[in-house]
Structure formats: structure tokens, C-alpha cells
Amino acid sequence: KKKIKLVLSSEQRRDNMKAVCSSCHSSSHTDGFYDQFDLLVTTYNDKFAKPGLKIVQSLKDDGLWKNSAFGQ
Numbered sequence: 172k173k174k175i176k177l178v179l180s181s182e183q184r185r186d187n188m189k190a191v192c193s194s195c196h197s198s199s200h201t202d203g204f205y206d207q208f209d210l211l212v213t214t215y216n217d218k219f220a221k222p223g224l225k226i227v228q229s230l231k232d233d234g235l236w237k238n239s240a241f242g243q
Contacts, residue, residue: 185205189201189202189205192204227241
């Protein structure tokens, strides 16, 4: 049975991945990719995840979630 010895932070994992990218790409290309990806995540969260959570909470508050197909 294997045991986890160390868990890297998200910053450490990102730095490790950027090091892999830099073996073929320039730092400006790699930084641009991560900037674009971070913006994508922020946009998704703002347009879909946060409004979706509000809808789910509203359904739960009204007692409609429990008996829905999603609440099972």
C-alpha cells in the first residue's frame, strides 16, 4: 500500500508544469497560456457556477430540491 509523502500546493504544481512547458515554449507563450486559462476559469465561475449555486440554494430553500431528480 502506497502512502502519500508530500502534497504540492497549486502554486508548486503550476510552477512544475510551467517548467515542462518552457522546455519547448518561450516564457511569454507559457505565461500567456496561463493568463488566458485563468481568465477562462474566472469567466466560467462568474457566468455559470455562481449563478447555478444561487439557483440550487433557492430550490433547496423552497424545499423543491429534495424531491427533484438532482436531489436523489
